[in-house]
Amino acid sequence: MALGRRRTREREDQRAEGRAVVVREPVDDEPASARPEPVPPLRGASQLWADGVGRAGTRSLQVLAILALVAVAVFAVTRLTLIVIPVLIALVLAAAISPLVVFLRRKGLPSFLATVIALIALVAVLAGVVWLIVVAVVDQWPELRDQAIDGFDELQVYIQNLPFDITEEQLQSVRDSVVGLLQSDAVGAGALAGVSQTVDFVAGFFVMIVVLFFFLKDGPQIWEFLLRPFQGARYERGQRIGDSTVRTLGGYIRGTAIVALVDAVAIGIGLAIVGVPLVLPLSVLVFLLAFIPLVGATLAGVLCALVALVAVGPVEALIVVAIVIAVNQLEGDLLQPVVMGRTLRLHPLVILIALTAGTVLAGLTGAVLAVPIAASIWRAIQVWDGPDLPARFARQKRRETVETG
Known part of the structure; x- marks a missing residue:
């Protein structure tokens, strides 16, 4: 045999x-x-x-077919932003406040009532944030913009005295870009303008509220309905993907909100001690920009330093820069690992690529949603073949050692 x-x-x-x-x-x-x-x-x-060439050709045709499907999907998403963006926002918000709904249901409240209470609480929080943005940022934006532009002009004078060979044309080009950004309507109108440029805000808001209500009330049942065609191992895989996606999205949003609040309070206290004006709008901008990974903290720190430079002087501006760096370092080394745990296990290069792609496809909203969506996709890959067993292509490969006797 x-x-x-x-x-x-x-x-x-x-x-x-x-x-x-x-x-x-x-x-x-x-x-x-x-x-x-x-x-x-x-x-x-x-x-x-x-032969080898034939197998390579077969794989090439398969890759081209997959890329064509991805291109069609991306094209459809960019044409259906009025539906896609509100649904994604509703999914992220539902994952963030789903523990509140579960808690209210365990206390004996009916599902409908628990959902309504959680939804009203979320809308109240969002309305408070929007009101704070309008009061703190939009009303004082002209003064904040002028302070930043004047700070850049003073920074230009300091740079010209440095030993580096920087031409006047290069400085003027950078200044024109910064002034054009600060004076643009998109920035002057605050965060709501960025959302309104992505979708029709009014229609999208109502769509998001309705979808969010049903996600909170019937989320598990909706996912169970989508898994009806699958059985056995595929059904269990779908259950793992659904659970991991909700945990990842919810943990990311809740953790980012806590980190952003701590950053805004800490930097705001530092600005007040140094004597920088416009502490409240700067703190609100720090909180909002914290939801954009990698680049958000840098933009907030630059804006705070420019305002400090023109308002109180170069020494205080350097102190503000040191405060921002210290807070960001404390956030990265201590706060994020404790608050967010292993929710966001992505390489910075992957975050940067996801951030760029989201910004290109959906503007400011895409920049905020791209990273948690990428994190949830990676988490789904990590539980593809089991609770702690990633998909075969994502498993860590170890070099086999041959013992010689």
Whole structure:
């Protein structure tokens, strides 16, 4: 039997390489039932696709087909932003406040009432944030913008006295870009303008509220309905993906909100101690920009330093820069690992690529949503084959060691 199996493997290897299969005469001690039927050799076009070049061509066609499907999906998403963006926002918010709904249900409240209470609480919080933005940022934006522009002008004077060879044209080009950004309508109108440029804000808001209500009330049932075509291992995989996505999105939003609040309070206290004006709008901007990974904290720190430079002087501006760096360092080394845990396990390069793609596809809203969506996708890959077993292509490969005796 072992000899027959070995000859079968030899014939399969010969057929995979496109060579003619040599059928040897059966051995007398080999039973007739164990003798495989001879397989004719590959001929013509079949033999062309069996070698290395043919396999590479097959893989190339498959990759092109996948890229075409992705391109069609991206095109459809960019044309349906009025639906896609509100649904994504509702999904993220539902994942963030779902623990509140579960808590109210455990206290004996009906599902409908628990959902309404959680939804009203969320709308109240969002309305408070919007009111704070309008009062603190929009009303004082002209003064804040002028302070930042004047600070950049003073910074330009300091740079010209440095030993570096920086031409006047280069400085003027950077100044024009900064002034154009600060004086643009999108920035002057605050965060709501960025959202309104992505979707029709009024219609999108109502769509988001309705979808959010049903996600909070019937989220598990909706996901169970989508998993009806699957059975067995595929059904269990869908359950793992749904649970991990909700935990990742909710943990990311709640953790980012806590980190942003701590950053805004800490930097606001530092600005007040140094004597920088416009502490409240600067703190609100720090809180909002914290939801944009990597670049948000840098933009907030630059704006605070520019205002400090023109308002109180260069020494105080350097102190503000040191405060911002210290707070960001404390956030990265202590606060984020404690608050967010392992929610966001992405390489900074992946975050940057996701952030860029989200900004290109959906503007400011895409910049905020891209990273948590990328994190949830990666988490789904990590539980693809089991609770702690990633998909085969994502598993860590270890080099085999050969012991020599």
